[in-house]
Amino acid sequence: MTTRRGRRPAGGGVPLTFEVIAETLREQIRSGGLNSGDALPTQTALMREFGASSLTVQKAMALLKQDGWAVSRPGKGAFVAHHDQADADELDGPNGKTAPAGGTAARVEALEQALAKAAEQLADLRARVETLEAGTTERGR
Template sequence: MTTRRGRRPAGSGVQLTFEVIAETLREQIRSGGLKPGDALPTQAMLMREFGASSLTVQKAMTLLKQDGSAVSRPGKGAFVAHHAHHHDGADDLDSPEATAPVGGTTARVEALERALVDAVEQLADLRARVEALETGGG
């Protein structure tokens, strides 16, 4: 039986590198070494630590997002997700869309649309503040 690169025979107990990376990070989360809201190591750090390619690290991060262990914040990085037992409503990492597993394209598009709406609202608020400062103070 031949296997393609990156695949393992069914029933094999051997973990692939991306699974090892994901499990290592999960264990750090379970042990408290990484707490909800903490930044996960960067892609470059994980590539060096595990001698892995960027694609391998990305696959590991996808696993963590799918199981709800991690959440990405565009432009900021990946963070340990907040879970119900640690929910205090303090920041946007507690929102359902931030901790929801990425289930597919539709869920991803909906999450991006919500983020876009939030960004547009923030821009409108900032624009109003600038206009108020310019007319009132300047």
């Protein structure tokens, strides 16, 4: 059976090279070989290690970023995403593996907490303004 390059045949269970690269880096993160904030290997190093093209390595990095395992810092490179291990243990990723808290669920939770805090601050400010306005009105009479 002939398949297009880079395509997996229907029902094919062999992972593509970019998936192998991404899974290898995820395993290094899970095992503690790479920690939050650590620089990930360079594109050149990954190309050498896996005998892969630059496009293949870029696809692997895009997958890691999309899943919350890595972040890019312009001009600096790619780094392991920061996450709290206690939170990471509560999140299940694909294949039943633990996903980092830097993933979508953790981002949503962090945004919800920030929004709740901002709403509280707005309510406090509104109450202060009303108190000041009431005091000015009483003095003006």
